[in-house]
Amino acid sequence: MLLLADSGSSKTDWRxxxxxxxxxxxxxxxxxxxxxLAAEEIKKELSNKVLSKMSNVDRVVFYxxxxxxxxxxxxxxxxxxxxxxxHIPAEVNGDIFGAARSLLQGEAGIACxxxxxxxxxxxxxxxxxxxxxxxxxxxxxxxxxxxxxLDLIRELLQGNLGIELRDEFLEKxxxxxxxxxxxxxxxxxxxxxxxxxxxxxxxxxxNPVVLAIIQENFRRFFEYYILPLRKEGKxxxxxxxxxxxxHFAVHLKAVADEFGETITRIEQHPMNGLVNYxxxxxxxx
Numbered sequence: 001m002l003l004l005a006d007s008g009s010s011k012t013d014w015r016x017x018x019x020x021x022x023x024x025x026x027x028x029x030x031x032x033x034x035x036x037l038a039a040e041e042i043k044k045e046l047s048n049k050v051l052s053k054m055s056n057v058d059r060v061v062f063y064x065x066x067x068x069x070x071x072x073x074x075x076x077x078x079x080x081x082x083x084x085x086x087h088i089p090a091e092v093n094g095d096i097f098g099a100a101r102s103l104l105q106g107e108a109g110i111a112c113x114x115x116x117x118x119x120x121x122x123x124x125x126x127x128x129x130x131x132x133x134x135x136x137x138x139x140x141x142x143x144x145x146x147x148x149x150l151d152l153i154r155e156l157l158q159g160n161l162g163i164e165l166r167d168e169f170l171e172k173x174x175x176x177x178x179x180x181x182x183x184x185x186x187x188x189x190x191x192x193x194x195x196x197x198x199x200x201x202x203x204x205x206x207n208p209v210v211l212a213i214i215q216e217n218f219r220r221f222f223e224y225y226i227l228p229l230r231k232e233g234k235x236x237x238x239x240x241x242x243x244x245x246x247h248f249a250v251h252l253k254a255v256a257d258e259f260g261e262t263i264t265r266i267e268q269h270p271m272n273g274l275v276n277y278x279x280x281x282x283x284x285x
Contacts, residue, residue: 007064021279063098102273115242
């Protein structure tokens with residue numbers, strides 16, 4: 001059987017599927033980004049949360065945030081091969097390749113991720129043939145949950161959202177300025193901490209300052225992640241996956257209109273599409 005994984009920075013979705021594409025086991029674990037977790041931490045999570053629920057694994061195919069770099073993919077593949085020994089080596093790909101396969105199957109298009117992080121690629125139906133550097137939330141990730149909420153907290157702490165909204169936020173999450181700064185600058189996984197405030201952002205999306213944060217982030221996403229790829233793929237579909245794309249679809253489509261773009265598909269999660277893709281290629285295993 002084939003063990004499929006789709007991992008973002010926040011969580012990993014696992015499916016054990018048989019040759020007909022039927023799901024035998026489904027579960028979730030925390031995100032396994034090799035930039036944020038050491039090999040031993042990943043091995044511990046796999047052993048404690050995943051291994052005991054899976055049996056008869058013939059092959060592992062893993063799509064994950066932070067796995068686009070060959071060295072990081074190789075690190076994770078080595079851990080997967082140790083935890084799930086098989087005569088077929090584990091296949092590890094970046095999450096954007098998973099998004100392309102899920103959303104486009106064998107068709108060409110521009111596939112995008114807007115979740116905790118952000119990414120895009122030009123896909124020819126088989127391989128990624130174009131991309132822009134994915135630099136993480138400190139240097140990029142415009143429109144992601146992490147950067148949207150980073151901008152939200154900055155405006156909130158600077159007093160630009162008003163005392164009432166600031167107090168609502170601090171009370172809801174049991175935080176103060178000191179704790180927020182400590183979480184961001186001194187504690188691990190600051191990206192997950194920041195992205196956890198997405199529901200508050202969505203609740204107050206009509207606030208003019210919050211709306212401006214959303215719109216400006218999505219504009220920067222199109223400028224950085226879409227326009228360079230349009231030079232090579234001028235008429236192919238534009239598709240999205242991820243929680244931000246899904247829950248902020250109205251705002252995302254409005255900004256797309258500003259750029260003369262039409263989003264043909266938005267899926268919250270890529271796993272169903274990946275199961276469909278791999279159930280049609282099972283003979284390759």
